[in-house]
Amino acid sequence: MRITKKEGISLFKENLLNLGRTADNIKKNKFGNVVTFIIDRNINYTNICQNECDFCAFFRRKNQKSSYVLSHEEIIEKVREAVNLGATQVMIQGGLNPELGLDYFEKMLRMIKKNFDITIHSFTATEIQYFAKLEGIPELEILKRLQAAGLDSLPGGGAEILVDEVRKKISPKKISTDDWLNIMKSAHSIGMKSTATMVIGFDETIEQRIEHMEKIRNLQDETGGFRAFIMWSFQPKNTKLGGEKISSWDYMKTLAFNRIYLDNIEHIQGSWVTQGERIGQLTLNFGADDLGSIMLEENVVKAAGTSYKMSVQKMINLIKETGNTPAQRNTKYKILKEF
Amino acid sequence: MFGTFTEIERKVLNDERLTREDGIKLFSCNDLSWLGAMADYVRKKKCGDIVYYNVNCHVNLTNICTSLCKFCAFGREESTKGSYAMNVEQVISVVEDAMKDPNMSGLHVVSGLHPQWSFEHYLNFIDILHKKFPSLYIKGFTGVEITHFAKISGKSVKNILIELKNVGLQAIAGGGAEILSDRVRNLLCPKKATADEWLEVARIAHSIGLKTNASMLYGHIETLEERVNHLIKLRDLQDITGGFQTFICFPFLPKNTALEKDIKQTSMWDDLRTIAISRLMLDNFKNIKAYWVMLTVPVAQVALNFGANDIDGTIHKENILHEAGATSPKSLKEDEIIKIIRDIGRIPAACDCNFNILRIIDKV
Numbered sequence: 001m002r003i004t005k006k007e008g009i010s011l012f013k014e015n016l017l018n019l020g021r022t023a024d025n026i027k028k029n030k031f032g033n034v035v036t037f038i039i040d041r042n043i044n045y046t047n048i049c050q051n052e053c054d055f056c057a058f059f060r061r062k063n064q065k066s067s068y069v070l071s072h073e074e075i076i077e078k079v080r081e082a083v084n085l086g087a088t089q090v091m092i093q094g095g096l097n098p099e100l101g102l103d104y105f106e107k108m109l110r111m112i113k114k115n116f117d118i119t120i121h122s123f124t125a126t127e128i129q130y131f132a133k134l135e136g137i138p139e140l141e142i143l144k145r146l147q148a149a150g151l152d153s154l155p156g157g158g159a160e161i162l163v164d165e166v167r168k169k170i171s172p173k174k175i176s177t178d179d180w181l182n183i184m185k186s187a188h189s190i191g192m193k194s195t196a197t198m199v200i201g202f203d204e205t206i207e208q209r210i211e212h213m214e215k216i217r218n219l220q221d222e223t224g225g226f227r228a229f230i231m232w233s234f235q236p237k238n239t240k241l242g243g244e245k246i247s248s249w250d251y252m253k254t255l256a257f258n259r260i261y262l263d264n265i266e267h268i269q270g271s272w273v274t275q276g277e278r279i280g281q282l283t284l285n286f287g288a289d290d291l292g293s294i295m296l297e298e299n300v301v302k303a304a305g306t307s308y309k310m311s312v313q314k315m316i317n318l319i320k321e322t323g324n325t326p327a328q329r330n331t332k333y334k335i336l337k338e339f
Numbered sequence: 340m341f342g343t344f345t346e347i348e349r350k351v352l353n354d355e356r357l358t359r360e361d362g363i364k365l366f367s368c369n370d371l372s373w374l375g376a377m378a379d380y381v382r383k384k385k386c387g388d389i390v391y392y393n394v395n396c397h398v399n400l401t402n403i404c405t406s407l408c409k410f411c412a413f414g415r416e417e418s419t420k421g422s423y424a425m426n427v428e429q430v431i432s433v434v435e436d437a438m439k440d441p442n443m444s445g446l447h448v449v450s451g452l453h454p455q456w457s458f459e460h461y462l463n464f465i466d467i468l469h470k471k472f473p474s475l476y477i478k479g480f481t482g483v484e485i486t487h488f489a490k491i492s493g494k495s496v497k498n499i500l501i502e503l504k505n506v507g508l509q510a511i512a513g514g515g516a517e518i519l520s521d522r523v524r525n526l527l528c529p530k531k532a533t534a535d536e537w538l539e540v541a542r543i544a545h546s547i548g549l550k551t552n553a554s555m556l557y558g559h560i561e562t563l564e565e566r567v568n569h570l571i572k573l574r575d576l577q578d579i580t581g582g583f584q585t586f587i588c589f590p591f592l593p594k595n596t597a598l599e600k601d602i603k604q605t606s607m608w609d610d611l612r613t614i615a616i617s618r619l620m621l622d623n624f625k626n627i628k629a630y631w632v633m634l635t636v637p638v639a640q641v642a643l644n645f646g647a648n649d650i651d652g653t654i655h656k657e658n659i660l661h662e663a664g665a666t667s668p669k670s671l672k673e674d675e676i677i678k679i680i681r682d683i684g685r686i687p688a689a690c691d692c693n694f695n696i697l698r699i700i701d702k703v
């Protein structure tokens with residue numbers, strides 16, 4: 001039975017273990033003991049960004065020394081390395097850089113698809129909106145053109161907390177709640193699936209967290225286009241916003257709540273990237289059925305075969321230690337290999 | 340609902356004792372949130388919502404040690420780089436520094452087995468500390484150190500304990516239990532107290548009114564069965580004496596130890612189930628400690644939901660486990676500890692080394 005917003009607020013007051021047990025039962029009913037992961041590579045085409053969000057440690061201004069834009073050749077080379085290491089997906093994302101027109105992206109997608117059999121799960125709603133503004137054409141058109149050039153699906157980043165009151169405080173220049181939801185809706189309408197995300201730890205209230213989930217759940221009722229829900233916690237280090245990192249206890253509690261509340265979203269991902277491996281592992285008993293990606297980091301990729309294999313092995317062990325069966329999946333959550 | 344575990348659940352809910360076989364079964368259970376929920380149920384029933392902590396200072400008199408256990412990154416030979424042995428002035432200055440905190444309430448004194456120091460030398464430190472800082476409680480020495488003192492002095496364990504008590508020692512530390520199995524001890528720490536000797540120190544201490552703590556160092560070469568046997572040995576003694584105050588799970592930290600190459604650090608999964616199972620098996624222990632130094636602060640906070648009701652102290656400056664690569668801070672401020680406890684809806688209570696409550700922090 002569906003939990004209402006009001007019920008959600010009182011449910012959130014339950015203790016950690018009660019929420020965890022309920023979430024874990026839902027996960028087990030749906031997926032048994034299988035826990036999935038994907039091998040992919042993140043490619044950030046530029047770090048020059050006009051948004052300058054207070055919670056971001058990545059962006060640079062154009063004239064800053066460490067700013068960069070990758071050429072198509074550099075991107076192709078990175079995709080090649082990823083493919084050689086067994087990646088099935090690339091996630092290409094970057095800053096909002098006025099010097100990069102849509103043709104830069106279309107050409108990039110075509111070149112990748114021409115050379116490799118790999119899923120392109122790329123660009124957030126924020127970028128799509130920016131491309132539309134820059135080109136002066138509707139977002140739906142942008143999505144169609146990118147799809148025609150080879151874009152397979154849309155990651156759910158940039159959602160943070162879908163409550164404008166919170167967004168105004170943390171990222172006033174960034175995409176509004178309605179715009180984010182509309183772009184997702186447009187993508188789903190042309191058969192382009194996506195994921196949804198949430199970032200907690202901005203001093204938002206429990207009600208605001210639930211409002212965020214409510215909005216995602218409503219859109220999912222309408223489109224069915226979200227494959228998974230991924231929750232991160234805000235990493236205050238090196239950001240202007242600063243503040244304290246939320247506790248693991250809070251993260252786990254909210255994660256279990258995600259699983260219970262988002263009854264129409266199939267996959268709930270635990271984040272070992274923001275929570276560390278130790279808490280990441282624990283999410284597998286609190287509702288998560290997926291640990292996301294073995295992100296092939298620059299140094300790992302460069303250090304050739306062995307250290308990469310270790311990272312897959314590490315993921316496998318992490319899952320096995322919890323009594324679950326590790327399985328590699330693709331972007332569509334189809335299982336490719338069990339370990 | 341939980342197959343083979345229904346019976347265990349029934350026993351827990353009815354306050355019935357779990358058997359050794361039950362303990363082994365629990366270690367085969369991957370349903371972590373169930374284990375946690377059971378342990379949390381028992382914790383709540385037994386201890387309510389109070390979480391104990393103390394404002395304390397760790398004092399390690401020397402790291403020179405004849406035992407050189409394979410799991411230790413702290414102890415070393417006198418000739419090895421980084422060895423130290425403090426004198427009375429140095430110890431006093433460490434404590435004076437810690438006393439800058441107006442809430443400082445006690446000391447935790449554990450040290451290496453120094454080849455030249457006599458029992459009287461160790462005794463003298465306690466005597467002086469107690470006289471100089473009468474407001475501080477002193478918890479000190481593990482069963483291993485006490486056994487060592489008896490051996491080097493020719494005195495009985497009982498007399499050693501009485502002498503220490505007479506100069507102001509108020510409780511015995513819980514370390515040195517490792518795994519109470521001579522198979523494990525012969526492989527890892529053959530030069531120090533045996534399982535029986537460690538237990539005997541606790542038994543005698545309890546008989547003269549000195550309370551002690553108990554611990555388990557796990558995640559090295561022991562089997563899961565040996566963990567259960569360890570818990571049962573403690574439980575059996577506790578049935579007789581009732582003198583154990585708290586139980587501390589120490590996950591083994593391999594870095595910089597002789598076992599570094601062969602053993603990897605325990606997973607958080609293992610850490611939490613071990614705490615939960617300890618709470619379930621040790622039905623005659625009131626307190627279970629989530630030792631934040633080894634678990635890290637975020638995990639210790641989660642562990643308070645897995646059966647623990649004690650989070651140790653501010654410590655002032657932790658040395659032993661940071662030599663073994665502990666990634667937690669070397670100390671916490673009292674405010675930080677209070678926040679960790681409050682964030683999860685529990686009530687912080689500062690206590691002394693015998694779990695007497697000094698202050699309950701119930702108002703914001």
